[in-house]
Amino acid sequence: MTGLRRRTLLRSAALGAAAATAGCAYIPSDQQVHATLKRSAKAKVDGDLVYFNWADYLDPSVLKGFEKEYGVKIIQSNFDSMEGMYAKLQAGNQYDIVFPIAKWVVKLRQEGRLRAIDHAQLSNADQVFYSGSYFNDPWYDRGSRASVPFTVYKTGIAWRTDRVSAMTGSWRDLWNTEATKHIFTLDDQDEALAMGALLLGYNVNTAKPKELDAITKLLISQKKYLRAYSSDDVNDMARGDAWIHHMWSGDFMYLRTDIAKYQKLYDFEAPKEGVPINSDAYCIPADAPHPGTAMLFIDWLLRPENAIKNIDYLCYPFPVKDAVAHFEELAKDVPACNVDVTDLENPNVFRLLSTDAVHRRTAAWTDIKAS
């Protein structure tokens, strides 16, 4: 059996639990929640750490190390989708640390669900908040007041070098006739629509009806080349079903370093029309019972030696200054997998959209998949 990541497994099973817990979390009126940012906690042990993350999304030895160093326990629970994580928070479940994708940081902060993180409390803060760092003022959190950057990643195209001879460096490669019925597009509304948008020269977050129609038409034209829509990119490639796969850079690095028998069989490109670049962050919920321990934990994760362990485990780049070189070394044969600081300042990040916009995008995605 090939390397099955629990994140992918859970992601594909999502639903049930998430929807069920969210049932209780329900605001009965149009009241606007005022965004206040609760004062930052001091970095000192104030109890065991209640941890809420994707499954297998940090090196277990780093977690064990923290328990030993500070004499606390880490109580772990996992979410299987951002919607599931949000629903649990909304239902009043209390966690000390969560790991949202950038656009969900915006939502959580807007709704006053986050606690400030005082950089002066973190002895390793200069690893991410050094002079000139993009993360001093990222788009999703003014002044990084309520979040600390975790991983960064891009979405591109992976392919089997023994099966496909000609790749053009464009998203059009997902229509490559050499790989008919062996091409996969990510089963992810944002990623799939973004791919179409980039090919047509639109913004990745577009919700304009005309542009969505054009994207729908374009993606339907791709179906005759497709084997399936799937987010299980690592296994689709490892099983040999996929010769060309719309893929996340970190998953590709994982496939190549940890799964592949012959690394040279797999390559990755970041198409010239532009690629979605996204990032995850560490956040402390406003009602965290032990925010002090959470501050210490974030500081622990920013230690370069721990970031390096996590990079080796996850294969995603971390923007931790003294660990950057380590990822570059890991990705030296496939530099397209690396995410440069300059990459971060681009318009192709997934933004928090209005409900109407999300509904229009979902309708387009449904039309594509159901056609």
Place this chain on the structure above:
Amino acid sequence: MDSPHLTATLEREARPVRRPVRRTRLWDLLLALPAAWIVVFFVSSMVIVVLLSFGRTQQDGQPVFGHRLTNYDALWDEVYLRLFLRSLTYAVATTLVCALIAYPVAYVIALYGGRFKNLLVAAIVVPFFASYLIRMYAWSAMLGDDGVVNSVIRKAHLGGGVSFLNTPYAVVGGLVYGYVVYMILPVYAALERMDRSLVEAGKDLYHSPLRTFWSVTLPATRAGLFGGMLLVFLPALGDFVSAQLLGGPDTYMIGNLIQQQFLEGQNWPLGSAMTVAMMIGLTVLMVGYLRATTTRRREA
């Protein structure tokens, strides 16, 4: 052509033997807990789904109750109808294949299992303790283009391999594998309960084993078979895992559609309306099915 006497015996046999149940306070207490469980977690969530189907989503993404029909209006879309018909086709195919597999398996175990009967039933049930999802992943690992099955095919020089996954057949196969046990058990129970002397009487009457099976065994176990078909058909129609893990670009099912509304789509009211519409549709189908099967039974 049925002998009236024999049919009467069958009818009597098919009815379960009623044991007198002594109602005690303990018995009521024992029932209270599951009843409360059902009310709290099943009925109430169903009520929320129904109420939400008349609601809407606020601009900040929160679903709220309401009293509008827009979500139901939105269902009159040719795309949704197509998905429903596709799911129906898959579910019917799954039910038929399950019946073809389950009946012989149950028959062999019940009639020829001897002292290994319980062991054989356990052998069928135990794998189903593992999560459906994990088993689906196992299949996809085995049936992949470079998977175990294909490498055997290549080594045996039987061809260049077969793309099993990501086809409608794979989806139906996944559904069959996932739900066949729900058919085997009721059919097995019905065969177990059947009076063997009926078969002997049937053999005397009809001579051929096939006719005996057709006129005696099958009618006697019809309740189990129909029950099993229902138990397979319902979850198969609403399933989303098989299509997601084993399906291709053209196997999207109604379950996937509803899942999408609740997660990426952030449109719980629409998802709820779809759920309610599907429940109504299924109820109509079920009532029709039950009436048809019971009438036929009465006529028999």
